[in-house]
Amino acid sequence: xxxxxxxxxxxxxxxxxxxxxxxxxxxxxxxxxxxxRRNEGIRQYHYWAVVKEAGFVGQQxxxxxxxxxxxxxxxxxxxxxxxxxxxxxxxxxLGYGLHQALMSQFESDxxxxxxxxxxxxxxxFLSFTFGFSPVLKTLTESVSTDTVYAMSAxxxxxxxxxxxxxxxxxPGSLSLNAALFASVCLASRLPGALHxxxxxxxxxxxxxxxxxxxxxxxxxxxxxxxxxxxxxxLGGVVGLGSQxxxxxxxxxxxxxxxxxxxxxxxxxLQRHKDNIHxxxxxxxxxxxLSRLRH
Numbered sequence: 001x002x003x004x005x006x007x008x009x010x011x012x013x014x015x016x017x018x019x020x021x022x023x024x025x026x027x028x029x030x031x032x033x034x035x036x037r038r039n040e041g042i043r044q045y046h047y048w049a050v051v052k053e054a055g056f057v058g059q060q061x062x063x064x065x066x067x068x069x070x071x072x073x074x075x076x077x078x079x080x081x082x083x084x085x086x087x088x089x090x091x092x093x094l095g096y097g098l099h100q101a102l103m104s105q106f107e108s109d110x111x112x113x114x115x116x117x118x119x120x121x122x123x124x125f126l127s128f129t130f131g132f133s134p135v136l137k138t139l140t141e142s143v144s145t146d147t148v149y150a151m152s153a154x155x156x157x158x159x160x161x162x163x164x165x166x167x168x169x170x171p172g173s174l175s176l177n178a179a180l181f182a183s184v185c186l187a188s189r190l191p192g193a194l195h196x197x198x199x200x201x202x203x204x205x206x207x208x209x210x211x212x213x214x215x216x217x218x219x220x221x222x223x224x225x226x227x228x229x230x231x232x233x234l235g236g237v238v239g240l241g242s243q244x245x246x247x248x249x250x251x252x253x254x255x256x257x258x259x260x261x262x263x264x265x266x267x268x269l270q271r272h273k274d275n276i277h278x279x280x281x282x283x284x285x286x287x288x289l290s291r292l293r294h
Contacts, residue, residue: 037277045270050263055229056165056218058259060211062236064156065251067206069239071186074195081198088202092122095205095213102216125204133197140188148185155182159207169215171208179207233259 011022013029073079096118140148159179164172183203187196217225233255241248 039273039275040277042270042273042275045263045267047263047267050266051259052222052226054259054263055226055233056168056214058255059214059229059232059236060163060165061160061251061254061258062233063206063210064160065236065240065247066232067183067203068156068186069236069243070202071190071199072243074190074199077191081192081194084198084202088198088205092205092209095209099213099216102220126201129200130197133193133200136184136200137188137190137193137196140185145189148189152182152185155179155185163211167215168211171211176208179203183207 013021013023013027015032070079070084074081074084155178159175159182162172162178163175180200180203183200187199187203190196190199214225214228217228237248237252237255240251
């Protein structure tokens with residue numbers, strides 16, 4: 001039958017363009033829809049699996065909250081730079097040991113970096129950061145405090161938006177640079193150069209090294225990964241609550257929305273997905289790569 005319902009000619013219709021046929025250009029027969037395929041290749045999501053993956057987003061949001069909490073403590077004089085440096089060093093050594101253990105246990109075929117190379121990289125960064133701390137301390141003296149806080153908030157938001165949650169090791173250059181820029185802005189408002197050095201060292205630990213370790217946990221120890229994400233989220237809420245109860249409530253609501261509500265919406269909306277594929281799609285050329293090599 002044609003598109004107007006009239007009976008078609010006796011000549012059988014062929015789906016070809018290089019032959020002249022006694023049919024209109026928009027004519028199709030009843031066999032046309034036999035090639036219809038629905039939801040081809042659609043991935044089926046399970047709620048708790050999505051919640052587990054969304055935990056990475058929630059813990060990264062909590063890491064930002066923990067960093068802001070540490071900065072508030074230092075600004076108020078409740079946390080000394082020596083204490084922050086010693087705690088950061090202990091956490092760095094513990095995390096490095098855990099990272100090496102995961103590398104040696106699950107990736108024995110890969111050739112890891114030597115300990116000497118890691119020590120050299122850390123020494124270079126700490127030396128340059130310590131040497132430039134007096135300069136960074138006075139970097140934003142001519143800028144108003146409100147402007148510095150606004151720039152820091154925008155950069156931390158850019159860090160969260162551009163963070164490569166699917167493959168965070170190594171962290172993306174845009175997200176890492178945005179976080180370090182915000183750290184420099186906030187550290188420049190602290191009392192002394194040692195405070196600035198301690199804050200920037202903590203920023204490197206939180207925004208550059210921690211995502212690499214967490215990615216190893218997600219790949220090689222998924223059960224521990226879930227517990228670590230929950231612990232970081234609780235630490236962010238409790239830490240921020242010690243400085244701002246209202247901020248802690250907002251953070252808890254944001255974490256609940258990201259890790260519980262959004263996965264539920266994703267799973268519920270999957271049932272309404274309806275993608276159709278058929279002969280009207282654009283043709284795809286599949287080359288035989290084995291023949292091309294020869």
